[in-house]
Amino acid sequence: MKALAGALVLGMAAVASAAQAGTTLVGGGATLPALGYGGDVTNRQITPISGSFLGAYSAVSGNPQVSYCQTGSGAGKNILAGAAGNNVQNSCAGLAVGTPTPTGFGAPAAGRSDLVRPNFAGADAPLSLTEFNTYVSNVSSLPVQQPVIAGSVAIAFNNPDIGSLDLTEEQVCGVFSGAITNWSDLAPGATGKITVVYRSDGSGTTFAFSNHLSQVCAAQGANHFVTDQAFTTVDSLFGLPSGSVGQSGNPAVATFVANNPGTIAYVESANAGALLSQYATINGLDPFANFGGSPVTISSSDVVYNQAINGADANGRPVLASMSGTSPTSTCIALVKPDAYATQPAGTYPIVAISYFLANSANNGSDLTAVRNLMWAPYNTAITANAGTPGAPVQTVGPFTGLSFLNNTTANQTKLNACMN
Template sequence: MKITRFAQLGAVAAVAALALAGCATNESTGDSTEEPMESTLSGTIGATGASSQTAAQEAWVANFQIANPDATVNYEPTGSGTGRENFIAGASNFIGSDRAFKIDEITENTFAACADGGSAGIVEIPVYISPVAVAFNLEGVESLNMTADVVAGIFAGQITNWNDEAIASLNDGVELPDLAISPVHRSDDSGTTETFTSYLSAAAPSVWTYEPDGEWPIEGGEAAQGTSGVVDATRNGNGTIAYADASQVGDLGTVSVGVGGEFVPYSAEAAAMIVDSSPLQDGRTEGDIVFDIDYATEEAGVYPIALVSYEIGCVEYEDANVAELVSAYFTYIASPEGQDAAAENAGSAPISDSLRDKVNAAIALIG
């Protein structure tokens, strides 16, 4: 799948429609002959978090600020782990994270970003769904088939050469070199890593014996900071292989993953299928919308390494203006226009209408 970049900000045709981001303060009178009211949103909010969301956030921020010229959103892709730490410490008004806070993390922490330490709760909305690609740099090879056991064996250090029979037997007609495999992993605490290790643990438990974690569990190997760092290290190497949000893998070779007797290439649509078939986690509050993903699915056509990334904010803020800005920004992100902008810029999968209803109900709690 070709991932397109966001090109000309001034060429956004649907900018006028994006005024819905300020809907809380820009209600229509119902007279279709009147000019649309100008946005009254103003002020600045800052966020840190998931580097996987970088391309989507570029589009979201640009469009939101065009529709609301007196509002500023600053998003720094620090990685999910740092984002969550910053939200707890009060250093970010909201964050992006490739995993939600665990229930015990919510009950045990005080969230300095929120009024009264978050006693009213937090809002976690899944609005960025994207495949995590297994990407490689191997001259003359654009795609390969791999089962979960083979992927796990490579990253566990058990399959170490590209012409290993375990790979060759799945790829008839592909000339594989006698070349060492060089796996690359994230050096920072990453929700993408947690997604990937969750997949390996669920789909290849006999090979991958480590628990899912946001920190890479194996010593050694090549490590790089953030999604862009991993992709750069893979692209600049020879025989390298990595896992990364698909929005940033560009022209690297990619793996079609074995699912239910077939090999499924990554796509936004195939990744979205696993979300639509997954239940919400039990024990969450109304504004805390978290999926229980089945990474070991055998459902036909599903791409199982699916990243479900969240925007996380407070139910209550000390500053009413911050609450209004966060609510408006989240509303735009979740809107059809916002989801289409992310799909165009990052290759992500737009959320379904039924999920949007749940997300908007959660956003309505912010105050």
């Protein structure tokens, strides 16, 4: 993960923690940034290592250890909201291919059998209006949402006939709509049927990928991609490509592709780099070498407050709607407009996700200061400077990162702290 070197950071304050000694913050959710967050995604429930972002957070005096369960963005938000069947105390199940998506963050394994609510969640898709309403209904307070990092989404593949693969945007659109079904249509000398692998869980990676597809792919008659965190909805007007396979979590998708020739998938770049030897460029642009910015800058005009995703319009583009019961002046629920990153500047890799931290506005108890520090950590140079040097890997991931902190010009620590009690 790239360090936030030289970023403008507003409202910096010294880090201190009133959390009880020996406690662990418990969270989980998005798998896209998990390698950067924890440095080791071997297990679904991550204990962050030295040099990772969460490891660097814990290394700062007074901050506790963190446990992070890779559930995917949709499940992470459901667990934070206590949606039916979800609870922080439920097991964080194994990461093997085919393992069901967890309904909990495995709090007992982290020594936190006392928790009623998770301390935080990670998501690459911002809150939908339905998810917001579920949270308010179950928790009787408001969530907090803060953009954390950006990550590129790679097109991973496995084809022994191909040494390298450079796709056009039109070919990406064709493969994932099911219009292109044979490898011979993608590369000279390649043969056989293309098997598309997609995220079967509620996925922020899917949201980011579909945010790009719905923007750049021309409609095919009445059919077009729909921006959503469920790929079955994204492809609903086309129908899933014939023979496609769903897997839960970025690591499971990458592992499935690595073990099955003829497959192709969208997957968070760091997982593609760590687990796969083959990934495509798009119009000659590499998801690592041409991933733009360190940090990625989010302008004030691209951030809105107290708005949520409310489905998609007639062209498949995400619609924003105001949240009821939130103060119009509050900066506690921040959302980066999907239009702001659906495409990227010329010369930079085109498919990018924005990832968020979510927390509880109320009832944080003795963990309050630690949670405040965690939510501000992506903008705290005392922490980010120790989460890898610019362009360097988080552990032994070769030259691959595909993640960057944000220079969010609207971020303010004092205002963020006031959001939580």
